[in-house]
Amino acid sequence: MSRHPPPAGPAPAPFAPLVQTNAAIGEPPAVRLALIALTLLFLGVFLLLPLASVFTQALAKGFHAYASALADPDALSAIRLTLLAAAVAVPLNTVFGVAAAWAIARFQFRGKNFLITLIDLPFSVSPVIAGLIYVLVFGAHGWLGPWAAAHGIKVIFAVPGIVLATIFVTFPFVARELIPLMQSQGAEEEYAAITLGARGWRMFWHVTLPNIRWGLLYGVLLCNARAMGEFGAVSVVSGHIRGLTNTMPLQVEILYNDFQFVGAFALASVLALLAFVTLGVKSFLEWRHGDELAAVRGH
Amino acid sequence: MDITIRGITKRFGGYTALRGIDLDIRSGELLALLGPSGSGKTTLLRAIAGLEPIDGGRVLFGEVDATRLSVQERRVGFVFQHYALFKHMTVLDNVSFGLRMRPRALRPPRDEIRRRALELLDLVQLGGLHQRYPSQLSGGQRQRVALARALAIEPRVLLLDEPFGALDAKVRKDLRRWLRRLHRETGYTTVFVTHDQEEALELADRIVVMNRGVIEQVGSTDQVYDTPSSPFVFDFLGSPNVLPGEVRDGAVYLRGAAAPIDGAGGLADGAVDIYARPGDFRVVADDPAAVDGRVIEAQRTGVLVRLTVSLRSNGHTVEIEIPQPDPEIKVWSAGDAVRLRPAHFSLYRERPGQALEIAQDRSGDYAAPGSRGR
Numbered sequence: 001m002s003r004h005p006p007p008a009g010p011a012p013a014p015f016a017p018l019v020q021t022n023a024a025i026g027e028p029p030a031v032r033l034a035l036i037a038l039t040l041l042f043l044g045v046f047l048l049l050p051l052a053s054v055f056t057q058a059l060a061k062g063f064h065a066y067a068s069a070l071a072d073p074d075a076l077s078a079i080r081l082t083l084l085a086a087a088v089a090v091p092l093n094t095v096f097g098v099a100a101a102w103a104i105a106r107f108q109f110r111g112k113n114f115l116i117t118l119i120d121l122p123f124s125v126s127p128v129i130a131g132l133i134y135v136l137v138f139g140a141h142g143w144l145g146p147w148a149a150a151h152g153i154k155v156i157f158a159v160p161g162i163v164l165a166t167i168f169v170t171f172p173f174v175a176r177e178l179i180p181l182m183q184s185q186g187a188e189e190e191y192a193a194i195t196l197g198a199r200g201w202r203m204f205w206h207v208t209l210p211n212i213r214w215g216l217l218y219g220v221l222l223c224n225a226r227a228m229g230e231f232g233a234v235s236v237v238s239g240h241i242r243g244l245t246n247t248m249p250l251q252v253e254i255l256y257n258d259f260q261f262v263g264a265f266a267l268a269s270v271l272a273l274l275a276f277v278t279l280g281v282k283s284f285l286e287w288r289h290g291d292e293l294a295a296v297r298g299h
Numbered sequence: 300m301d302i303t304i305r306g307i308t309k310r311f312g313g314y315t316a317l318r319g320i321d322l323d324i325r326s327g328e329l330l331a332l333l334g335p336s337g338s339g340k341t342t343l344l345r346a347i348a349g350l351e352p353i354d355g356g357r358v359l360f361g362e363v364d365a366t367r368l369s370v371q372e373r374r375v376g377f378v379f380q381h382y383a384l385f386k387h388m389t390v391l392d393n394v395s396f397g398l399r400m401r402p403r404a405l406r407p408p409r410d411e412i413r414r415r416a417l418e419l420l421d422l423v424q425l426g427g428l429h430q431r432y433p434s435q436l437s438g439g440q441r442q443r444v445a446l447a448r449a450l451a452i453e454p455r456v457l458l459l460d461e462p463f464g465a466l467d468a469k470v471r472k473d474l475r476r477w478l479r480r481l482h483r484e485t486g487y488t489t490v491f492v493t494h495d496q497e498e499a500l501e502l503a504d505r506i507v508v509m510n511r512g513v514i515e516q517v518g519s520t521d522q523v524y525d526t527p528s529s530p531f532v533f534d535f536l537g538s539p540n541v542l543p544g545e546v547r548d549g550a551v552y553l554r555g556a557a558a559p560i561d562g563a564g565g566l567a568d569g570a571v572d573i574y575a576r577p578g579d580f581r582v583v584a585d586d587p588a589a590v591d592g593r594v595i596e597a598q599r600t601g602v603l604v605r606l607t608v609s610l611r612s613n614g615h616t617v618e619i620e621i622p623q624p625d626p627e628i629k630v631w632s633a634g635d636a637v638r639l640r641p642a643h644f645s646l647y648r649e650r651p652g653q654a655l656e657i658a659q660d661r662s663g664d665y666a667a668p669g670s671r672g673r
Binding site for chain 1: 348350370371373374375376377379381383384385386387388396397400401448449451452
């Protein structure tokens with residue numbers, strides 16, 4: 001049998017593989033270019049440009065002004081409060097999300113669809129309504145307000161209200177991420193684990209959790225991002241007491257309305273940086289466990 | 300370990316998957332649960348493992364009432380149809396999982412666990428692959444990892460759900476032979492589920508034929524194949540031809556034949572269905588017990604000739620297979636007249652006026668005197 005030289009150039013050689021280029025199933029180059037350009041343009045205008053403007057505005061009067069704006073006690077208090085709200089809301093919603101996803105993906109029970117709808121509720125109601133709910137419940141004239149006041153518990157216009165509102169708004173993220181994942185994975189591996197003698201908690205730790213950890217991570221990151229960025233619900237319950245009940249987004253608005261642009265954008269830049277850190281952690285974990293991830297996904 | 304199953308019932312909503320199953324599984328045997336999809340065979344297997352809560356009945360492991368035991372306490376080795384290997388663990392970690400999950404007091408030391416897992420991997424001929432992840436293995440290799448993992452807990456019984464269902468034909472054949480040998484070497488009581496009659500016949504010591512939540516027949520491979528207790532079992536274990544026949548004067552006649560093919564063996568007079576497999580027919584020259592037919596199609600398949608014959612008595616066609624006698628001799632071709640009679644057959648009788656509800660009232664619908672050879 002004679003040897004054929006490798007096909008040169010785009011000319012169709014007699015033994016060229018059937019799918020040498022995807023010209024047959026792909027788009028013409030012009031369309032591809034247009035799609036890429038459109039995407040980049042959109043990203044540039046709606047994402048990169050605003051982001052760049054945040055940092056340029058924050059540093060408009062030099063680094064010293066930027067640093068002193070951040071060192072302002074009110075700004076520091078806002079940062080602390082935001083981190084606190086996230087630090088309480090994210091772990092709680094992680095536990096809740098895993099439990100809810102587990103219940104929904106693994107068990108059949110009456111009212112399951114109703115439960116799924118309930119989990120989606122914070123997504124479908126306006127955050128402002130979410131805030132108002134807490135005012136109605138814990139406010140001075142609310143159902144539990146007088147009782148709370150009698151016991152010296154201050155919820156509305158105080159830190160607990162902010163934390164509660166944050167929890168409410170962010171609670172679907174983890175569950176929403178995990179439910180479809182756990183449903184599609186099925187329970188076979190868990191069944192295998194229990195036939196091999198693993199008890200509930202160890203099965204969860206050794207089999208369930210490793211299988212859902214990437215979905216869980218995405219859910220937690222989304223939950224965290226929203227917890228730190230939430231404005232509407234927190235705004236209603238906060239009362240805007242400077243240095244006490246202002247979270248970062250609220251503080252940004254106040255400063256902006258006071259024409260303190262450097263302060264407003266400096267704080268906004270910190271929020272943006274926190275988002276970068278979140279993304280960075282995610283990328284790092286993916287890079288670190290890349291082969292494992294590929295092994296799990298490739299199955 | 301002997302396993303005794305008494306009256307297991309399982310319902311899914313309004314659907315009854317198991318209707319009072321009784322079964323004795325003998326220690327050390329290799330038992331096949333054979334049936335079409337929806338017959339309840341997998342449900343029964345999962346019920347033995349405790350993975351499927353049952354609505355009634357009991358499972359005994361030896362003298363122990365397993366129905367009261369949790370899945371973990373039952374210590375059954377279960378191999379899932381799609382293996383259910385732990386994707387994020389290496390092969391070694393998969394196999395050693397059962398030992399690592401033991402309570403601290405019963406857990407062997409680390410080195411011992413590793414040694415035993417490696418030993419098992421050698422047993423399933425996967426030595427050297429212990430550091431791979433399941434996604435880096437072929438289907439047959441995954442299957443064997445799943446088996447090694449199940450064996451690691453020294454199970455009371457090994458339960459395999461369609462063990463070769465997801466594999467291609469060649470691998471399946473090899474694995475069957477290998478599993479048979481492994482069973483001989485290890486001696487574990489093994490129950491496997493299959494819908495493939497060939498697999499059941501080739502692999503099992505005994506076969507349980509299931510249909511619509513009941514057991515149709517339990518027996519050795521020979522018993523089930525040679526004397527199927529119902530048309531369903533006959534049908535499931537090979538493509539049967541149904542010939543019209545009748546019982547008169549204490550003998551069984553093919554319809555239209557002058558002489559009987561067999562004694563009636565206590566059957567009352569009347570019509571009877573004669574079931575025979577393609578290979579059980581003989582083409583005869585002059586036999587008063589035989590019936591006439593005409594060859595519609597002749598197809599040579601290696602050493603056999605497959606004939607499609609139209610019967611003169613009722614115009615039905617039968618498929619028969621006969622050995623190719625000699626390449627020199629002319630064989631049958633379309634249009635030839637042939638006389639044939641079944642050499643081995645089974646008799647079944649439908650009670651007149653009753654629908655064919657095999658599963659629900661099989662004992663009543665059919666008088667099944669069993670099957671007799673000539």
